[in-house]
Amino acid sequence: MKTLKLSLLSLIALTFLGFKADETPLEKLLKQLAKITATYPQEKVHIHLDKPYYTVGEDIWLKAYLVTAEKNEPSLLSTVLYVDLIDNKNSIKKKITLSVDKGIASGNISLLDSLSSGMYRIRAYTNYMRNYNQDLFFEKFIAIGSVADNKIAKKVEDKKVEFGIQFFPEGGNLIGGIRSKVGFKAVTADGLGANLSGYIVNKNKEKVAEFTAEHAGMGIFAILPQSNEQYTAIVTLADNSIKSFKLPAVLESGHALAVNSTAENLSIRISSTADLVQGKDVFVVAQVNGIVYASFTSKVDKAILTANIAKKVFPTGIVQVSLFDANSKPIAERLVFVNHNDQLKIDVTNTTEAVTKKKANLALN
Template sequence: MKYWPLSILFLIGEHAFCQLDDIPARMAVYASRNNADQLFVHTDKHIYTNNEYIWFSGWLLHCGNDSMPLHRLLSLALVPADTRTPGIQQKFFMRNGYSYGSMQLPDSIAPGVYKLIAYTNVMGPDSLPLALFTQDLSIRSIRKPDIVAAATILEDTTGKKDLLLTVRNKENYQPIAGAELWVWCGNSKTIKGITDKKGTYRLNLSLVDPGSTAFPIINTKVKYQGDITYLQNKWPSNTADRQLDARFFPEGGYLVTNTICRIGWESKSSAGEPATMRAIVFEDQQPIDTITTNEQGLGKFDLPVHTGVSYSIKPIAWPAELQLKKEGYLLPTVLSKGVTISIPKAITNDSLFCKISASGYSQVNIVVHNYRTVFKQQALALKQGVVRALLLLDDVPKGLTAITLLDTNNRPLAERIFFAHYNSKTICTVTPNQQAYEKRQKVTVSFQLSKNGQPVEGFASVASAQANRYNLSKQQDIESFTYLQSSLQHVPDYTNGEGYKNEDHLEKVLLVRGWRRYTWQEVLTDKQHPLPFIQQLSVEK
């Protein structure tokens, strides 16, 4: 089997289609309209208590020399996860793309789940920050009150939902009458109440309607003789609302007849939570394969695509609390005319193998780019319907890169994302001065940065805290953020927050997030639009 190096083929097809010369200019305009300034914030831990400090370091990534001086102010806001109202806000100066500091949590802050939202003073034409970062945090209370409170959601046969609150003495478990209560959900109004002689209070949940809040939480504050405690309950959903969703992502974008297509697929609940599933693939009414998704709700399978048939799946194992959709689960419609691109290994280093198959097309335009810069482009003949190629990546930087196939009018036919120079990594070796420490004892560490065995210069942000103050599900490391989250929308979660380091997980992610047809349409039209005016917020002195 022969592979043609695309870097050589480009010389052959250099003058085949003059309209290809227009694409780099359009890509440059698109990049200028979609600012690439990125902000990353490192916090010292994920779990805090009242009166503690949130220590942080903030860094601007991929920031151009022309826009770097504009970012002079970093704003931090701590917002309850179920509302849009900041609980705490503070501003810090930023210099040369770097800021650091601390923000103290008040003693009165309510325990719960929060989002730390960070943004700079540079705003876009839509009045939204160009550089924005969010981090999930938890706040817990260190004070143990002398009361015990509980909340139970009740539902009758008519669908009416009530919240039943009980308050009791911690020592003798006797009911407490006269405890003050405050109940709210999202941005709803706050309902005040008092427990009766049985230590109970019942509230109709229709009075605290969360409105359009995505994942509403019912919050309850209980106060009795100086003791304060907080409760949180998920908003009850109807059983019929909790459905099993499945989405299918053919490699390249479409199912094309007479090809063997690799399909990435994703299974979730209707609320967006990953769901493990096992299912049977049907060609019309004939079972042909059994497929599964992992604990992140991701999977992949190969499908021989034929003409005149439809494909679907039938789940045979899934979370018991989820209902199946009545309409079933259909794969995308098979196209009789189209182009596919197959990449056996999308996590690569200095070269990339790919296979391009076509039905109804004799030639395509191939563009290798990252939506900021065009690295290679060429008109490619498909005389036999299939071309196998070896793409040399000498001119491609490390990170996510796309191969987009266009027709002769530069309309997108297929696209696939790959990760170039994956093993070209900078290694940070951290060495503490000892293995165990006493409370409030000074921690001294030394660290060394190296690449390919040679020392390199760089910056580091180091934090030390108890292991139980970290939550791996909330972890965001700077590599995963830079190469994945900032470039792909809605990246599937990984258990320890370091999906970038798991090649198999990353292969699946690129397969289900590898087709950005509408982004390419923006590239083709952006040349006609003026550049945006960048507004700046004033820096308070």
């Protein structure tokens, strides 16, 4: 009997080990991603302000919602929320702490008379969120004015515009010989989008692309970068001032990830340089808030690989499409917004005749 029991246990163990041995590299990668999401959950902060702009001496009244990134449910990870008021020189002018109860916090920031007028940032985060990149912090720009604004308006108008611009190659990198889209974002010193246009030149000063900001200082252009080239953006602002900015360096070897959103699908294209077309596996993983909704494996046996993922498999939100090499190392990433227009639709109807300073009855449908 003991021999039989040992034989059964051995068979179960061998069977279990057999399943482990048959686990594909993609399955191992997905397990690792799921473990990271479960072990290191992330928080998000959303803040409502009572007004879009303020005057020195007033109070900023706010309400904060602290949720888990995975399910957008009230977070129980933190009980304290930190809120900073930051000026356009990146100096913290006021800091408050708010108690969080079941994911909700509220309070106010008093705007001291010593504050100067201008654009400020409201930044909110928890101590737990500081374990991750500050890009996950909540940020919102607000305007703060003063009664002296009319006296200095002319000086402000005459002040030269200071701005910065960032370039974001699709997938993360410019790769020699692979046509890529490049997004850009231009922001002035007061945090507002800059209205600008410009063009791209190579190291021989030859024009290779043109661009124009379409909304809030943001836009996109296409370029076919070449290895051993350095590209520069020549930018012209609305006041005709001109500045130059370097684009990211061009890689000689690599994989480029491109994602286009069509009516029904996310169309994915993986482009590879000739030295990487060796038949090795790459993995594509598409997730929303840390939950994987689609994944597949492809062999790099040609320079361009294409695939489609139905948009209906994703919920409304930002889809993170990541490309991993055969060693499960992330090598490219693309964010794309999927909108099913399934947001709450609420109709508000006044069921009684409107009367000044008297109670009104509203119906919500």
